[in-house]
Amino acid sequence: MKRITAYSLRAVLYFILIAPLLLFAAYAFSTRWFFPQPFPVEWTTITFLRAINDSRTLSSMAQGIWIAILVSVLSLMLALPAARVQGLREFRGRQLAWLLLFLPTIIPPLAIGMGLNILFLRIGLAGTIAGVVLAHIIPTLPYTIFTLSSAFARFDENYEFQALALGASPWQIFLKVTLRMMTPSLVVATLFAFLISWSQYLLTLLIGGGQIITLPILLFSAASGGNPSTIATLSLLFVAPPVMVIAFTARSLSQHDNEIREQY
Amino acid sequence: MTTVNIISLNKTYPNQPVPVLKDFSLSINDGEMIALLGPSGSGKSTLLKLITGIERPDSGDIQFDGSSILSIDPNKRGAVLMFQQSYLFPFLNVEDNIGFGLKVQGASAETIRGEVKRMLNLIGLPGIERRKSGQLSGGEQQRVALARALVTNPKLLLLDEPLSSLDTSVRMNLQEAIRNIQRELGVTTIFVTHDLGEAMAMSDRMALLLNGEIVALDKPENLFHRPRSLTAAKFMGVSTFLSGDQLTVKNEACSSSEKIFAIRPEHIRIQKEACKNSMLGVVSDCVFRGEYIEYQVDVNDVTVRARMPMPAPMFPHGEQVRVNFPQEHLFEVN
Numbered sequence: 001m002k003r004i005t006a007y008s009l010r011a012v013l014y015f016i017l018i019a020p021l022l023l024f025a026a027y028a029f030s031t032r033w034f035f036p037q038p039f040p041v042e043w044t045t046i047t048f049l050r051a052i053n054d055s056r057t058l059s060s061m062a063q064g065i066w067i068a069i070l071v072s073v074l075s076l077m078l079a080l081p082a083a084r085v086q087g088l089r090e091f092r093g094r095q096l097a098w099l100l101l102f103l104p105t106i107i108p109p110l111a112i113g114m115g116l117n118i119l120f121l122r123i124g125l126a127g128t129i130a131g132v133v134l135a136h137i138i139p140t141l142p143y144t145i146f147t148l149s150s151a152f153a154r155f156d157e158n159y160e161f162q163a164l165a166l167g168a169s170p171w172q173i174f175l176k177v178t179l180r181m182m183t184p185s186l187v188v189a190t191l192f193a194f195l196i197s198w199s200q201y202l203l204t205l206l207i208g209g210g211q212i213i214t215l216p217i218l219l220f221s222a223a224s225g226g227n228p229s230t231i232a233t234l235s236l237l238f239v240a241p242p243v244m245v246i247a248f249t250a251r252s253l254s255q256h257d258n259e260i261r262e263q264y
Numbered sequence: 265m266t267t268v269n270i271i272s273l274n275k276t277y278p279n280q281p282v283p284v285l286k287d288f289s290l291s292i293n294d295g296e297m298i299a300l301l302g303p304s305g306s307g308k309s310t311l312l313k314l315i316t317g318i319e320r321p322d323s324g325d326i327q328f329d330g331s332s333i334l335s336i337d338p339n340k341r342g343a344v345l346m347f348q349q350s351y352l353f354p355f356l357n358v359e360d361n362i363g364f365g366l367k368v369q370g371a372s373a374e375t376i377r378g379e380v381k382r383m384l385n386l387i388g389l390p391g392i393e394r395r396k397s398g399q400l401s402g403g404e405q406q407r408v409a410l411a412r413a414l415v416t417n418p419k420l421l422l423l424d425e426p427l428s429s430l431d432t433s434v435r436m437n438l439q440e441a442i443r444n445i446q447r448e449l450g451v452t453t454i455f456v457t458h459d460l461g462e463a464m465a466m467s468d469r470m471a472l473l474l475n476g477e478i479v480a481l482d483k484p485e486n487l488f489h490r491p492r493s494l495t496a497a498k499f500m501g502v503s504t505f506l507s508g509d510q511l512t513v514k515n516e517a518c519s520s521s522e523k524i525f526a527i528r529p530e531h532i533r534i535q536k537e538a539c540k541n542s543m544l545g546v547v548s549d550c551v552f553r554g555e556y557i558e559y560q561v562d563v564n565d566v567t568v569r570a571r572m573p574m575p576a577p578m579f580p581h582g583e584q585v586r587v588n589f590p591q592e593h594l595f596e597v598n
Contacts, residue, residue, distance in 0.1 A: 158351050164338050165316050165345045166365035167416055176368070180355050 021239065027232030047229035052237070056218065061237060064198055064214035067129060068241075071136040071197035072190045078137065079144035079189065086145065087152025105142045112138060113206035120207055127211040135207040136197040143192040151185030184253055191249050195242050266328050266342075266419040266452045268292040268315075273324035275310055275476075284310045285476040288324070295450040297443070299463035299484075301499065302473030308456040310476075312422045315454070316345050328419050342419035346426050350405035352397035358384075358408055359393035365416035383411035386445055403434035410442065414449060421446070421453040427462065439465055460501060464488065472499045489528075494597045497526045503569050504532060505597070506589065524597050531593035532570035534559050534577075534585050542588040547579045561587050 027033065028048050030040030051057055086097065104112070116135055117126060125131030159181060163173045179186065201216040208217070219234045273288040284307045292298050300308045313319040315326055317338030325332050333341050344365075352361045360367075362383055363376040371379075384390050387407040397405055406426055413421060423442070427435045443466055446453050457463050463470050464484035472480040472487070472495075480487055480496035491497040494505065506525045534547075545563035557578060559570040568587055579585050 156351070158347055158349070159353065161316070161318050161345065162347070162351045163364070163368070164318070165343065165422075166368065166412065167339050168364075168368040169339055172368045176364075177353065180353070183355075 021236070024232040024235045027228045028236055031229065033228075047227075048233050051230055051233040056213070057215075057234070057237065060213045060215045060218045061241075063129070063212065064216075065241065067133055067136065067204075067212075067214065068194045068197040070129075070133045071140055072193040074133065075137050075140040075144045075193040076148075076186065076189060079141060079148050083145045083148030084152050087149035088155065088157065101145050102142050104138045109139060109202050113203050116203075117206045117209075126207060127209040129212060131207045132204055132212045135203040136200050139200070139203070140193040140196045143196065144189040147185055147189040147192060148182065151182055155181060187249050187253060191245060194245060198241060199238075265294045265450060267294045267330075268420055268452060268454075269325075269327040269330070270311075270315075271325045271327065273311070273314060273326070274322045275307075275314060275319065276322060283476055285314075285321070288476060288478065290471060290478065290481070292452055292454065293468075295452055296468045297446055297453045297455060297466060299455045299457060299467030299470045300473055301457060301460060301463040301470055303458060305475075306473040307476040308473055309424055312345060312424050312454065312456060315341075315420065315422060316343050317341055342416075343422060344413040344416060344418040344420070345422045345424060346406075346409050346413045348425045348429050350397065350402075350409035352400075352405055352408060352412070354397055356397075357393065358395050358397070358400070361397065361408060362412045362415050364412060369416065379415050380411075383415045386414075386448075387411045388441065401434075402430050403438055406430065406438060407441065410445065414445070414451065418451060421451050423453065423455045425457055426455075428457070428459070435462075442466065460499070472496055474499075490595050491526070492597060494524060494526070497597050502526045502528055504529065504589075506594070525594045526597045527589050527594050529569050530556070530571040530573065531590060532568065533588040533590065534561060534570055534572055534579065535588055536585060538586050539588055541591055541594075542586040545585055545587045547581055547583045547585055550578055550581065552578065561585060563587055 026040055029043055029045060031042050031044050031047065033040040033042075082101065085091075086094065086101070113135070116138075120126040120131045120135075125134065155178075159177055160173050163177045164170075168176065198214075199216060200214075201220060204212060204214050204217060205220075208214075215234065215238050219231070219238055222230050222234055268291070270288060270290040270292075273285050274283060275285040276283040288307070288311065290298070300311065302308050310319065314321050315333075317333075317336075321334070326334060328342070333343075352358075353364065356364070359377070359380050362380045363371075366376045366379060380393065381390070384392065387410060389404060389407055392400070392404075392408075397408070400408065410426070426442070427438055430438065439462060455463070455466055457466075467484060469481060470484050470487055471478050474495060479493060479499070480491060487496065488500055491500050491502065497505075504527050506527070507523070533542075535542075543563050545561040545568065547559060548562050548567065549558075549560040551558040553571075554574070556571045556573050557576050559568075559572060559579075561568045561570065570587070
């Protein structure tokens with residue numbers, strides 16, 4: 001009985017996750033699919049190929065990926081020291097520091113975006129990739145810091161002391177010991193940062209000012225335009241990288257998992 | 265080969281009123297194994313941290329072969345620390361773990377392979393290069409950790425309770441192994457422990473630590489048989505101290521009333537017959553321990569603990585007995 005419940009719950013979950021994608025696929029590969037028809041009558045790849053070969057689509061995807069990669073790297077670099085201190089040290093004001101680090105998840109992005117827009121306009125960062133990357137880092141930081149700090153809370157500094165006593169320099173320790181021990185959490189944190197940046201609409205629009213076009217921007221404008229096939233195609237393109245990234249990390253994490261399981 | 269001089273070290277951690285180390289001095293000869301014995305909080309581990317450079321002393325100096333190491337970076341001091349846990353890097357196999365120190369110091373792959381092989385033979389575990397640390401038993405892990413520490417040819421080996429997480433049998437085995445390897449390589453070693461037996465079995469000299477100060481420093485056999493101070497004697501398992509206030513035996517054992525005499529529990533005799541230096545007591549506890557019987561006898565409101573080697577008579581609880589302090593085993597402490 002328990003197993004049946006588990007299986008049916010699973011089936012429901014998969015349906016909820018996959019059904020919208022199937023619907024998108026149906027829209028993307030068909031034309032003139034109207035209300036009373038339960039399934040599309042005419043199948044075609046023309047809209048899909050047209051959208052894919054559109055230079056605007058391709059460049060927006062490339063730009064989005066490029067921004068997401070930059071955001072992931074910078075967000076990790078900023079998060080590592082903060083997470084280390086939050087995870088390993090006890091100090092007065094630690095709770096306050098947590099609150100400050102988590103503020104971006106509480107404060108509406110619109111408020112941040114408006115203020116940043118004015119600031120970035122003044123210092124010439126508005127409408128640049130650098131500006132958008134900096135803006136994207138704000139919502140990603142709480143996630144990267146939290147993921148890494150919980151890993152640091154489980155981390156034993158004696159591994160580093162051991163390496164130090166064996167003659168490793170601080171950089172060698174960081175690269176050969178600390179990062180290696182943190183790999184699973186680093187992968188998860190990167191994933192968070194990448195996905196948050198990739199799907200960011202509001203901050204890209206506000207800071208990019210129409211000059212930085214990522215896929216979400218294109219998707220929103222298409223959505224207001226109203227061609228269901230184009231919307232569906234762009235949506236499929238929009239979910240493709242996240243799905244690939246998640247599949248890749250799940251695999252590498254499970255490999256790492258096995259490695260760890262071997263040790264205990 | 266290294267002589268180590270620790271001179272007047274002082275260390276107080278921030279937010280702690282009491283110093284961890286107070287004017288701490290210790291000289292260690294080349295190739296010597298010194299055991300630091302003390303309860304937790306006595307400053308043992310702090311001393312090791314100061315030597316490796318994980319912490320910095322407030323004042324004082326640490327010298328290897330006469331020159332100060334305080335200004336040298338921790339990773340260049342040549343003082344290698346081994347902890348209670350092995351801290352083998354879980355993502356590396358045994359060979360890469362042992363070779364870690366050589367690799368970060370830039371040794372060639374060939375040298376590393378040869379040295380790792382030599383160390384594995386030395387620790388008695390040849391042929392386990394490819395294993396991961398998780399596939400090793402606790403004792404094997406500590407052996408590999410020892411090999412990893414020694415492969416860099418350290419000036420000073422620091423062992424921070426390396427055996428306390430192991431089972432008794434493995435522990436005995438590893439005590440001998442560490443002792444033999446240390447002698448064979450002649451590496452100067454500081455061994456921190458809170459286990460008296462282990463400290464005596466392992467060391468050339470023992471330092472007894474209490475509240476950041478050395479209360480006694482001598483060969484284990486000297487400290488065991490004739491500790492000079494009351495504190496040292498208590499460290500070494502002596503619990504019976506005789507003076508005019510507690511036990512009248514003083515009148516027979518010595519002449520001056522200010523002196524305190526001590527006796528090891530295994531030298532006290534519990535018997536029926538009265539004799540010189542004996543006092544009347546009542547047995548309050550009698551435990552059979554195999555090699556000896558452990559007695560607690562109430563003498564004039566003071567509990568005297570005695571260990572009678574087998575074969576020995578067993579007196580039941582409440583029995584009136586004579587507690588005999590043989591004169592030749594009484595020694596003066598101050």
